[in-house]
Amino acid sequence: MPAPLEAQILEIAQNARAASLALATVPTDAKNAALHELARLLETHSDALLAANARDLAAATENGLTHAQIDRLTLTTDRLAKLAQSVREVAALPDPVGELLDETTRPNGLHLRRVRVPIGVIAIVYEARPNVTIDCAILCLKSGNAAILRGGKECFHTNTAFAALITRALATSGLPPAAAQLIPTTDRSALTHLLRLDALVHCIIPRGGESLIRFVSENSTIPVIKHYNGICFVTIDQAANLDMAEQIIVNAKTSRPGVCNAAEQLLVHRAIAETFLPRAAQALIKAANVELRCDPASAAILASANIPHTAATEADYRTEFLAQTLAIRIVDSLEDAIATINRDSSGHTETIVTADKAAAEKFLAAVDSAAVLWNASTRFSDGYEFGLGAEIGISTDRLHARGPMGLRELCTYKWIGTGTGQIRD
Structure with missing residues (x-):
């Protein structure tokens, strides 16, 4: 210098x-x-x-x-x-x-x-x-x-x-x-x-x-x-209110995709996947033409409904896209969702949508991230929204x-x- x-x-x-x-x-x-x-x-x-x-x-x-x-x-x-x-x-x-x-x-x-x-x-x-x-x-x-x-x-x-x-x-x-x-x-x-x-x-x-x-x-x-990045997950439980779930994933992904609290990953319980995924995919595409990168199970569901999607790579499951792109996986249980998040998340913010209080409380306790939410968009993980007036940053x-x-x-x-x-x- x-x-x-x-x-x-x-x-x-x-x-x-x-x-x-x-x-x-x-x-x-x-x-x-x-x-x-x-x-x-x-x-x-x-x-x-x-x-x-x-x-x-x-x-x-x-x-x-x-x-x-x-x-x-x-x-x-x-x-x-x-x-x-x-x-x-x-x-x-x-x-x-x-x-x-x-x-x-x-x-x-x-x-x-x-x-x-x-x-x-x-x-x-x-x-x-x-x-x-x-x-x-x-x-x-x-x-x-x-x-x-x-x-x-x-x-x-x-x-x-x-x-x-x-x-x-x-x-x-x-x-x-x-x-x-x-x-x-x-x-x-x-x-x-x-x-x-x-x-x-x-x-x-x-x-x-x-x-x-x-x-x-x-x-x-x-x-x-x-925090290095924001790989944030939205989990749709089998007991989710599907109208609420649709609104939350659309907001979490599309409202401002270039910020660290935007959703990058969607996990859907297998029990409601065939009902929820097509409507959520259509809502995401309608809102912001979101590119959907799917695992084989979710791809099969969207293919049968003639909804555009692409096959996800392994890297997609641990990527902060900062764009109108969303990775989707189907999980077999709440425990599967928790294990997936704790393995692939950046530890920033995760949310679960469910009407099952016991499931929500287990998720809130077991997910190892800086902010864990229930029935709310990941976009709320923000100093202003948390009542801090502003934020100097987000720490993981x-x-x-x-x-x-x-x-x-x-x-x-x-x-x-x-x-x-x-x-x-």
Whole structure:
């Protein structure tokens, strides 16, 4: 890395660390004031934001973006309005900093409390997702963390425009401008150096394609919270309400196929497959011309109904398509479905559709994923939908955080002891 760029990244991290120490004791009202100011700026500067986004969209094809990536990159007046609303919703959420987790008094009279505190400096690495710039900045601010934002070249102009408003909101509210910084280059070597600054940066959260996440995981000396992909399953049990089941699979697959909580896999109990599969297939094709990749049993059912489909490969059963493509298998039992999911899922989000409470409870307990739902679309596995206001990411890891990550997941804790002169023997 050229020395000036290396020095610039080091300075960003140093400033972030200093800002994090200041933020840790900032009152809730001051943080909320900055958030409300940012929401106002997003609304009053919508034309400039859309113009910056248009510059990125103009280069989208040249940058090789897929349809799903372009959808994520695109800002609209409605999306900006929702973004401003999400900022206000985070401001309205309880401040997690200082929350008492538990307390005890030891036999010697020493009083101990465990309280929630910020992690410190959090770096977020992401691709063509400009809303991440706002979501991560506001969640880090409300939870008392400093944020270092490293977006991809695909949304550089949009991110830069967002970052300018974030800095302005912080300065107007009397908070350290370095509390949220955008790395002002898309040079890959800047990221490589950032990943080595473990003395200043406490956590890395990559958001994007699997190749980006693996690069970060393999090159970082900083702890990484991540999910590699979203291979989400919808299971239709033999006791399912078929009208409900049809609506859920159509929503889970077609409402926004390019996101990580979209359904990629459909399991159908053999007892209802001949009744359910043709109607579900027709609904999926009608909704979005979904390509159906079937195992031999489901292919035979669709062939007899003259419904278009293709034969699935083994790889299809463990693929995140991020497109209007769905893999279908027939299972013989609930236990078969659970075993299939635990083997082939990415551990992101799974759902079962059934009227059988006992079956649902067994599924919810036995499926080993970050989010497991009953009679609801996988698309609800989202920080906003879970009431977190926004999310900084979704984790399929098992330590510290799992599933959609909001304010509390951006905190750790510390022990506080109050004594009256106790000394240890």
